[in-house]
Amino acid sequence: MPDIKLVNVGRHICKNINLHIYDREIFVIVGPTGAGKTTLLNIIAGITDYSGNVYIGDVCMDKVSPKKRGIGYMFQGLALFPHLTVEENIAFGLKALKMKTDAIKERVDFLMDMMRIKHLSHRYPQTLSGGEKKRVALARSLAPSPQVLLLDEPTSSLDHQTAKYLRIELIGVLKKLGITTIYITHDLREADEIADRIAFMANGRIEQVSTPKEFFFNPKNDSVSQFVGMPNILECTQSRVLASGLVEVTSGEMRMILPYDGTNIKKIAIPPEDIFVSDVMPPGPGLNRFTGIVENITRSNSTVRIKVLVGKNRLLAELPEAAFDELSIEEGSNVYVVIKLRRLRYVE
């Protein structure tokens, strides 16, 4: 599979973008709405005009038409042809390649099996659920064996559970096919799960390209940091492996239990929305529960940010305004702080 190089690429909001996406990499572009992410995919696909150069492998694609770029593109709106059945949608690209009927049938069957949609083969897209439609669109974009796969928010507008299952399947399929993939999302958790590298894009510019872990622990500027959610970064002085896949780490006076994956933990990142603050002792075991003093309270839109001093560590917590209003907390109050275990992140 080829790599992709963008050299000084620009179009409308996108300005002078330089990127190198490696062979077989799953490269995720995150960023707020209107950042120019979809425009960037359209440039790579060749379906919009642009300045600069796009290389796929060693070939400059600037004068190559979209159909000859060897790209599979799953549009955000999916664009499944409503007048064709699932089977016909998937076969569309293969017929355009003038493949023989037997070969088309074999390939379509393979893809329908892989995406678990064979039972839907004669259905029209309008009769499918959101998750089924996404599977069909993915199968269709994979059908002509593209060199590069472009996925524009493939799990958007799905419920949390369906999105999660689709993501797991997607990771499996992409790893199995080993295809160079550019994946757009505005969901950082999704990016973290799927990406080899993440690029943050805002106002048409790439602000940071790094591995998911670097992204959380070393945001390069304020806009990246704000998008990541300004996580609390805690230095760990000690770690002790416990039984059953857990590890106890110490940061200042705080001792926290984390899932253990065999790495030596030096830092932990805790997103503010994963820290719960309460004026009464929360029920349940005291796991990852601490006491602290409120230093500062800031209201913004529908959330409230609370700075709490726990020992020597300063933690920033974010609560929905409605939840905060039910508590009687003010600056200087003694509070309980609970850290959600499942969202803790750590680096070696």
Next chain:
Amino acid sequence: MKDRVKYIHSITGTIPVIVFLILWEIVGRFNLFPGQFFFPPFTAVLKEFYHLSVNGVLGKNFVSSFTRVVIGLVSGSIAGIFVGIVMGWKDIANKALSPIISLLYPIPALGWLPLLMLWIGINEMLPITIIFICSFFPVVYNTTTGIRNVDRQYILAAETLGASSLETLFKVVIPLALPNIFTGLKLEAGMAWRVIIAAEMVAIPTGIGALLMQAESLVRVDIIMVCLIVLSFMCLIFEKTFAIAERYMVGRWSIHA
């Protein structure tokens, strides 16, 4: 319960028709309408229909009108669809032809009659040309709109999947524009009959419209009613034919769209 509801639904449309025919018969038979010649009962009209059918007058005139409508409608629609596709697909064609189409479209088909009588003369080509014009413009308009309204994402999707411009047009754009194209065709199928009758009444000596005018001069209200019934049925049959064709071609997917 379901069967009962279904039965009630099936007779809901039939009952008013039966009531209407009974009232017609009563009004005609008991001379409730002033002047019995002006309102023959339904059975008398049916009798005249039979009579005109048997002696061949109705058949001969019907075939004349039918042939003109079919030739004019088919050629006008084919030309309209072709021009509409070109205008919808190619911006340059749209820009070039749009002004002239916009100028000519509002002219009622019968408005062309005096001009065409001078240009073509009174022969078979005259009504066919009128029907051609009557079908052509609305079909062009609906086809162009249908093609241009196809979501651009479908076109881009087809392109990235490797389809050529012509494949994209024929396999994606035209099928997706079919509902709009059929709207134009259904509209014109009935309209063609209305126009041919009017043209035959004014300028052509044969056909259902001409028979209507002859009946009027002889004060044969029963024949006029026979002609109007034939006209009504033909409008309905033509519109239904296109509706069935539409259901066959796009019904499978468009009902869900």
